[in-house]
Amino acid sequence: MITPRALLQKSAPLLACIGLLCAWQVASLLLNTESFPTALEAIRAVPSILGDKESLVNIGASIRRMAIGLSLAVVFAIPLGLLMGRIKGVASFFNPLLMVIYPVPKAALMPIIMLWLGVGDVSKTLVIFLGVSLPIIYHSFQGGKAVEEKMLWSGAAMGLSSAQRMFRIVLPAALPEILTGCRTGLVLALITMVTSEMIARQSGAGNILFNALDMAQYDTVFAMIMIIGALGIFLDAAFEKLRGSLVRWSKPQHDIPLSFS
Amino acid sequence: MKVVTLRSDALAESEPLSGKPASAMIHIDRVSQRFQTSGRQSHLALSDISLTIDDGAFVSILGPSGCGKSTLLYIVGGFVSPSDGVARVKGKAITGPGPDRGPVFQEFALFPWKNVLGNVMYGLRQQGVKHSEAEAKSRKLLEMVGLKGYENFYPKELSGGMKQRVAIARTLAYNPAVLLMDEPFGALDAHTRTRLQNDLLNIWERDRKTVLFVTHSVEEAVFLSDKVVVMTRSPGRIKVVVDIDLPRPRKRAELLLDARYQKYVVDIEKLIDDTGEDEIHA
The missing domain is CATH 3.40.50.300 (P-loop containing nucleotide triphosphate hydrolases)
Known part of the structure; x- marks a missing residue:
């Protein structure tokens, strides 16, 4: 038996979406400008994008680049962050470097990277990799640093070598924090994916969006924004499911349940 | 006396x-x-x-x-x-x-990602003891420290006293x-x-x-x-x-x-008080 309160809580995200669409519809009818289609017009344009084979190939290419960039970042950033967290020398070497790179919008590097590597997949994947790496490094660093010394001592007394302690104590102990970084990274990957395609206009979801903008197909523009948003929500919810199952043992984190899971 | x-x-x-x-x-x-x-x-x-x-x-x-x-x-x-x-x-x-030399810390220092049984088995597995053997020994130890039935609990689900019992069992396990x-x-x-x-x-x-x-x-x-x-x-x-x-x-x-116990306590307390005075005069 579901109580009305629980039902309300469960359906809150859905209600928020419907509310947003209604507000959009009303605002667009009131403003009545060509560049701001109504919500219904935008929704009607969604099937024509998703039904078009070329669009699907484009979106698929975007997702592929995002997945590769994110995976590379995870493989590179987690070990680096953990090493920084545990070894002072590594932290003092990389910290200033990262501090310099952190505030630079990674998409701003895109034109230079395009000069070197062209407008193809390599450039875009590299920008996604750069954008995603920093939060994952940072959270892995914090997580690694926070591992209780006594936990490592307990492991050392059992006979774990320092490499074993890194893999079998530091990594699992820091996992909740690492995954928080990965979640931020996932959202950033999506953002950098679109911006990279906005600059290197060759293929992808961002390309569909900006081509439509050039041709004043505003319903397609807004439909594409909705598709990217929905993709973000889906990926985030899927990731939260994964994260929940990986760190069930950890203390519940009181973050905003920004997901539909 | x-x-x-x-x-x-x-x-x-x-x-x-x-x-x-x-x-x-x-x-x-x-x-x-x-x-x-x-x-x-x-x-x-x-x-x-x-x-x-x-x-x-x-x-x-x-x-x-x-x-x-x-x-x-x-x-x-x-x-x-x-x-x-x-x-x-x-x-x-x-x-x-x-x-x-097996440590037991005030902070317990349990592995939070392992359940109670996993924590106690950890040292044994590290020493190369077979899984079934390590599990049997760990279950016995948990019974000894009064935690039978809590094998599948995670550290976050235990009280402080129970956590310390797990920590003691975990250390005793690798003998x-x-x-x-x-x-x-x-x-x-x-x-x-x-x-x-x-x-x-x-x-x-x-x-x-x-x-x-x-x-x-x-x-x-x-x-x-x-x-x-x-x-x-x-x-x-x-x-x-x-x-x-x-x-x-x-x-x-x-x-x-027991008067002897009481005298030990009083005498040692006095010794520690003297220690305090040393600081003041130092």
């Missing part, structure tokens, strides 16, 4: 414990520990500590906070290396942690020759503390491991120990080593009424 033997010489010669031939398990030889503080200054945490602990003895280190008693335990554990002097276990100089207990009951409420003291004594009576037990509770030290090492603060030195000559097995209810 036996008089409290107070020795100013910390290098107490090992005396045989009743009925058991004594051999030195731990030998701490002129150990000093200096820490770099902010700036160029250094702080002498331990000064010229020498102490011999017999095989099978229960020895407590008692002192005010900041006297370096935990540091001394960490040196024996091999977690910290001394600035000066050498600590030996079974005659071999200590160069790092090892499974012959260290020495138990190093760093204020293990310091974070627990009075009732839980008493129960764990009783249970620890019962466990200890069975296999008589060497125990080095750091505490700031005089009653706890007298109740549990064969010897109580009283330390002074800044720099940490051994003030006296008190032999606790009370019969075993000890029963709390009887002991609390």
Whole structure:
């Protein structure tokens, strides 16, 4: 038996979406400008994008680049962050470097990277990799640093070598924090994916969006924004499911349940 | 009634414990520990500590906070290396942690991603014990510390007292020759503390491991120990080593009424008060 309160809580995200669409519809009818289609017009344009084979190939290419960039970042950033967290020398070497790179919008590097590597997949994947790496490094660093010394001592007394302690104590102990970084990274990957395609206009979801903008197909523009948003929500919810199952043992984190899971 | 033997010489010669031939398990030889503080200054945490602990003895280190008693335990554990002097276990100089010395910390330091059974099995699996064998042994140990039925719980789901029981079982599992207990009951409420003291004594009576037990509770030290090492603060030195000559097995209810127990507690408290006065006059 579901109580009305629980039902309300469960359906809150859905209600928020419907509310947003209604507000959009009303605002667009009131403003009545060509560049701001109504919500219904935008929704009607969604099937024509998703039904078009070329669009699907484009979106698929975007997702592929995002997945590769994110995976590379995870493989590179987690070990680096953990090493920084545990070894002072590594932290003092990389910290200033990262501090310099952190505030630079990674998409701003895109034109230079395009000069070197062209407008193809390599450039875009590299920008996604750069954008995603920093939060994952940072959270892995914090997580690694926070591992209780006594936990490592307990492991050392059992006979774990320092490499074993890194893999079998530091990594699992820091996992909740690492995954928080990965979640931020996932959202950033999506953002950098679109911006990279906005600059290197060759293929992808961002390309569909900006081509439509050039041709004043505003319903397609807004439909594409909705598709990217929905993709973000889906990926985030899927990731939260994964994260929940990986760190069930950890203390519940009181973050905003920004997901539909 | 036996008089409290107070020795100013910390290098107490090992005396045989009743009925058991004594051999030195731990030998701490002129150990000093200096820490770099902010700036160029250094702080002498331990000064010229020498102490011999017999095989099978229960020895407590008692002192005010900041006297370096935990540091001394960490040196024996091999977690910290001394600035000066050498600590030996079974005659071999200590160069790092090892499974012959099992620590139990006030902070429990359980592995939160492992359930209770997984925590207790961890050391055994690391020693190469087969899974089924490690599991059987761990289940038995958990029963011994009163946690049967909690095998699948995660540390976050346990109370402080239960966590410390798991930590004790986890350390006992890989069968260290020495138990190093760093204020293990310091974070627990009075009732839980008493129960764990009783249970620890019962466990200890069975296999008589060497125990080095750091505490700031005089009653706890007298109740549990064969010897109580009283330390002074800044720099940490051994003030006296008190032999606790009370019969075993000890029963709390009887002991609390025992005049000898009471005198030990009062005498040691007085010693610690003197330690405080030393600071004021220093």
